Amino acid sequence: MATATVLSLPPFYRSSADVQSRRNRRLLHSLSSSRKCQLYGLCHRKRSHIIKNASLQVSCSQIKVEDGIDDETCELVDGVKLVIGESEDSIHAYLLKAVKNNNGTGVLLLSDIFGFEDSSTRDFAYRVACNGYNVLVPDLFRGNPWRKGQDQNEFEQWFGSLSLERVANDIAMATKWMADEFLAAGISKKLNLIGFCFGGRQLIEILARDKQAYFGTGVCFYGTQMNPSLAAEVKVPVLFIYGDDDPFCPLGTVYEMEKRIEGSRVVIYNGRGHGFAHRPESPEEDEDAENAFVVMRHWLHDYLVVNKG
Numbered sequence: 001m002a003t004a005t006v007l008s009l010p011p012f013y014r015s016s017a018d019v020q021s022r023r024n025r026r027l028l029h030s031l032s033s034s035r036k037c038q039l040y041g042l043c044h045r046k047r048s049h050i051i052k053n054a055s056l057q058v059s060c061s062q063i064k065v066e067d068g069i070d071d072e073t074c075e076l077v078d079g080v081k082l083v084i085g086e087s088e089d090s091i092h093a094y095l096l097k098a099v100k101n102n103n104g105t106g107v108l109l110l111s112d113i114f115g116f117e118d119s120s121t122r123d124f125a126y127r128v129a130c131n132g133y134n135v136l137v138p139d140l141f142r143g144n145p146w147r148k149g150q151d152q153n154e155f156e157q158w159f160g161s162l163s164l165e166r167v168a169n170d171i172a173m174a175t176k177w178m179a180d181e182f183l184a185a186g187i188s189k190k191l192n193l194i195g196f197c198f199g200g201r202q203l204i205e206i207l208a209r210d211k212q213a214y215f216g217t218g219v220c221f222y223g224t225q226m227n228p229s230l231a232a233e234v235k236v237p238v239l240f241i242y243g244d245d246d247p248f249c250p251l252g253t254v255y256e257m258e259k260r261i262e263g264s265r266v267v268i269y270n271g272r273g274h275g276f277a278h279r280p281e282s283p284e285e286d287e288d289a290e291n292a293f294v295v296m297r298h299w300l301h302d303y304l305v306v307n308k309g
Contacts, residue, residue, distance in 0.1 A: 076100050077129045084138070084177045091170045093138040094122065096129035103132040104187040105304040106178050108215075110171065110199025110206075111137065112275070113159075115145025120279040121196070128194070131297055132305075138174040140167050140199070171206055179214050190216035192304050194296075196278055197248075201225050204257070208233035217303035219296050221277050224248045228256045237263030239299045241292050243272025267295055 076099035083090050094116060107128055111121045116137045129135045146158060178191060193215050195203030200223020207218050208230040218238040220226075238261050240254050251268065258266045269276065269288045277293070280286040 077126060079126075079129075085173055089173070091139050091142065091173065092116070093136055093174060094125065096125055096135040096137070098129050098132045098134065101132045102134065103305050105132075105300075106134045106136065106182055106191045107300070108171075108175060108178060108191055108193050109135055109137045110193065110195040110202050111140060111145075112197035112199055112278075113141075113146040114148060115139065115141050118145070124196075124278045127293065128300075131300075133192075133300070134178075136174060136178050138170060140170060140202070142166075142170075167202060168205065168209075171202060175206070175214050179212075190214075190304060192216060192300055193218040194221070195219075195223055196221045197224055197275065199223075204230055204234065204238075207236060207238070210235070216307070217299065219299060221292075222246055222249050222274055226253055226257060228253060228260065231257050231260030234261045237261065237265070237303065239296065240264065240266045241269075241277055241295065242266070243269045243274070243276050245271055246274045248274050265299075267292070 077096055078099060079094060079096045082093045082095055084093055085091060109121070109125050109128070111118065114121065116122075116139045121137065125135045125137050141162070144158075146155065150158075175191065182191075191214050193203050193206060195201070195218070200220040203218050203220050203223060204226050207215060213235070215236055217236050218234075220238055220240045222242050223240075238257070240258060242249055242251065242254055244251060254266055258264045269292065272285060272288055276285045277289045280289040
């Protein structure tokens with residue numbers, strides 16, 4: 001069984017709880033110091049969207065999961081920073097856990113090239129947790145993600161230094177750890193996989209190799225360099241969310257993946273480029289990002305909450 005050590009709460013949490021006292025307890029049971037959502041100024045933003053004739057209020061947690069859950073419930077999330085594994089084979093990760101509205105299901109979120117500590121990735125993970133999930137965000141780059149503002153001439157060298165086999169093994173270790181936690185807690189054994197960009201590419205490869213059937217579904221946000229030949233090996237439905245103005249993601253490949261993966265769905269946003277759903281850069285992109293979050297939320301609810309494994 002993969003082990004984990006609690007390091008600290010993420011930077012956007014403030015807690016007086018004794019973290020050391022938690023080290024020897026199961027993490028899905030032990031996280032108890034909740035804090036209101038005051039993350040990066042998201043609080044008190046309210047607007048509405050109409051999705052499938054259903055009006056959804058957007059509040060501090062961005063999207064309310066279901067009728068009857070108030071803002072306080074949605075805003076309560078626990079978080080810890082972990083080390084999963086032993087010695088040189090260990091990886092860092094964030095675990096975010098819904099408190100009052102926890103639905104007993106898990107999400108493994110694979111970041112883009114900017115890594116698991118990027119604020120946009122953590123914002124998104126927090127919002128997912130606010131909607132009732134246990135979200136694990138592993139460090140895919142072992143402390144060496146691509147840095148914003150880094151010289152683009154260095155990108156090929158940086159990317160070439162990545163061991164994709166090591167990344168896949170780290171994801172497998174994080175998956176096994178989370179599955180073991182769920183088994184020990186006696187709750188749903190099915191997980192969901194979410195991937196952005198580089199993480200979306202890894203999502204397809206991980207699902208194609210998921211012989212243990214850990215995952216019940218996947219959500220791929222503008223996954224790059226996907227291999228359509230792997231689609232036949234993917235046994236769970238995948239939601240693909242893309243923009244039609246994304247130079248890194250040919251839509252022909254996306255539609256081909258949809259045809260080959262039974263039960264999958266493609267949602268395309270007109271005029272949107274790469275990264276719009278988790279790092280919007282304009283009011284228009286922000287509106288479509290909110291819409292995409294609602295689409296994803298319904299997908300997760302249908303495949304993980306309604307159809308728990």
